[in-house]
Amino acid sequence: MKEYAKDYHAKHLGNCAMSVAAAWLNAHQGDMSEVERFRSCGGGRAEGGLCGALYAALQYCPAQKDKITEEFRKRCNGTLCSELRPSKNHTCNDRVGVAAAILDELEESK
Template sequence: MPTKKALSAYRSGKQNCAQSLYSGFQELLQLPGEIIESARKLGGGKAEEGRCGALHAALDLSQREETKEQLRSSFERRAGSQQCREIRNRKLLNCTECVELAAQVLSRNEHSHDEEE
């Protein structure tokens, strides 16, 4: 369910990639609305180290080091990079697909026991 919620938030055009990840997991993780609003500044390659905003948010929400490593390696393998600009230039994944990938990996590796996708 978090993946569907994240994709819906992104596709609505009202939230960037980072915000949509937080929105997708808001209910499950009891996240305050302020975290979603503050993530407005993380889209478009503005996250730390130029990282994809969806990846950045997923790493932030992850509690397990194994999940963080899985997120990083999944982005490297599927998108060719962790950095937004490089991902866009390589065109292996679009922004919607980055949101979906980040949400799926986070959900599968940390929250699969909490809620089914």
């Protein structure tokens, strides 16, 4: 999922949340039209100001919310878009990859 999500985002096919959603749906043969529901979740507009990539990951694995959030926080040094975007250490595309990688890892550990 990680590479699919990063590629989707890099090609400007969607924002951070849409990119993670697209990767999940692609991996699970889901309805790709569902990606559109995440259009309003990029650029700090996800619920609670969360990074959109993290927000999308949480929508697909809500039972793992705490684990996903903590792992994302460790890897990206935060969870809110407003605290992450100014960072020079990671790009939005990097964070898209992190969120998708966490979903991959959760699936592998099942």
